[in-house]
Amino acid sequence: MDADAIETTFPRIISVDDHTVEPPNVWRDRLPSKYHDTAPRIVRAPLESISYVGGRFAPRMGAPGDGGPLADWWVYEELRRPLTRLxxxxxxxxxxxxxxxxxxxxxRPGSYSVPERLADMDVNHVQSSLCFPSFPRFCGQTFTEAKDHDLGLLCLRAYNDWMVEEWCGPAAQGRLIPLTLIPLWDARLAAAEVHRSAARGVRAVCFSEIPPNLGLPSIHSDDWDPFLRACEETGTVIAMHIGSSSRMPSTSADAPAAVGSTITFANCCFSMVDWLMSGKFDRFPGLKIMYAEGQIGWIPYILERADVVWEENRGWGGVADKVLRPPSELFSEHVYGCFFDDAFGLRNLDAIGAGNVLYETDYPHSDSTWPKSREVGEAQMAHLSPDVVERIVRTNAIELLGLTADGLFARP
Known part of the structure; x- marks a missing residue:
């Protein structure tokens, strides 16, 4: 397939990893007034200092009247988190x-406003978009780490209501696909929220790539079974974004951010091996998981190594009685890798599987290919047949997320 052919036929993109910056009124509009001084709220205040070293983000709010640059800060319990250029x-x-x-x-207004977001999607040849949170963080860690889990649950449900009713509401024309949060601190409450969201047409929920990094049980335990069962029963996809364990990969406390940015895929790699060796796919055969922003070029070797370990070391490796098939077979049926710029992975697509790959644009983050996502896709997929390109850019997402044949979110 030559570049001229793909230029005229490249499909409208369904991006499975973009982000919303929540408007200031998300929680004020959806919680009783008695919570207005305790729920998440925006305060404009000076910035005293900010750093991102060794995988740790460290901002400090200045006092009123200080000379630092003004910023909008989310304030919630002891948390002070500014909006940033990143x-x-x-x-x-x-x-x-x-x-x-x-x-x-x-x-850019498209970060938080639906009409402007749709306009920026049009510029970028994007039809539909699944968006991860910003202030709640990629799997709702903000509410998991809160002291008051009763209020945290109200805030989490308010976010989910906003996501379904407003961000993905009628003004979005079905082009914005809902992605909701769960209360990670209680698997039964999480299961209830999965069912509540599924009844509204939601088919994807955020989860942590490595829960123990958040002080939560690992996927090897049975603690998550109520949540996993709810996902299987409702056809809900478990979506894990890089950084959803609150620890971005790094090598030392003084490593520059560029080190972590190069190896962002590492947490996805560790997480996928956890899932493949957990036995969960044998116990819950309907489960589907996806790794947002993890890229795909690393997957072939991990599958090869996992199969070797399963074949040769399972007797003493603790998986003989629970992982009943080669990990590569489990991957093919249950796992999806997501990429926005991975020419190497696409050159090795046969070792991954065209049915296990999804496309994304990462709008509006610094890694985003906007407004050139089509051009990036055309260049990197020029060697693939039109049906494979269609599968990666659209069909896989339509099938996985329960979209209409036209690639849109439809309310029940």
């Missing part, structure tokens, strides 16, 4: 994207 970098040159705190007026 939250919404599209529209800026790479050299202009720095670690700095900003206000809503300093970000």
């Amino acid at each position: 939250d919404t970098a599209v529209g800026y040159s790479r050299d202009e994207v720095r670690l700095e705190a900003i206000t809503y007026e300093q970000m």
Whole structure:
């Protein structure tokens, strides 16, 4: 297939990893007034300092009247988290994207506004988009780490209501696909929230790539079974974003951010081996999981190594009685890798499987290929047949997320 052919036929993209920056009123509009001073809220205040070293993000809010640059901060319990340029970098040159705190007026409106988001999707040849959170973090760690879990549950449900009713509401025209949160601190409550969301047409939920990093049980335990059962019963996909364990890969406390940015896939790699060796896919054969922003080039070797270990070491490796088939077979039936820029992975697609790969644009983050996601896809998929390109860019997402044949979210 030559470049001229793909230029005229490249499908409208269904991006399975973008992000929303929550508007300031998400929780104020959806919680009783008695919580307005304790639920998440925006405060404009100076920035005293900000750093991102060794995989750790460390901002400090200044006092009123300090001379630092003004930023909009989410305030919740003891948490003070500013909006940053890394939250919404599209529209800026790479050299202009720095670690700095900003206000809503300093970000691209498509980051938080539905009409502007749809317009930016049109510019980027994107039809539909699944969006991960910002302030709640990639799997709702903000509410999991809160002291008051009763209020945290109200806040989490309010976010899910906003996601379904407003972000993915009528104004989105079915082009924004809902992705909801669960209360990670209680698997039974999580199961209930999965069922509540599924009744509204939601078919994807956020989860942590490595739960023990959040002080939670590992996937090898039985603690998550109520949640996993609910996902299987409802056809809900478990979506894990890089960083959803609150620890981005790094090598040392003083490693520059570029080290972690190069190896962001590592947590996905560790997580996928956990799942493949957990026995969960044999116990819950309907489960589907996906790794957002993890890229795909690393997958072939991990599958090869996992199969060797399963074949040669399962007698003493603790998996003989629970992992009943080669891990590569389990991967083929249950796991999806997501990429936005991975020419190497696409050159090795036969070792991964075209049915296990999804495309994304990562709007509006600094890694985003916006507004050139089509051009990136055309260049990197030019060697693939049209039906394979269609599968990667659209069909896999339609089938996995229960979209209409036209690639849209439809309410029940």
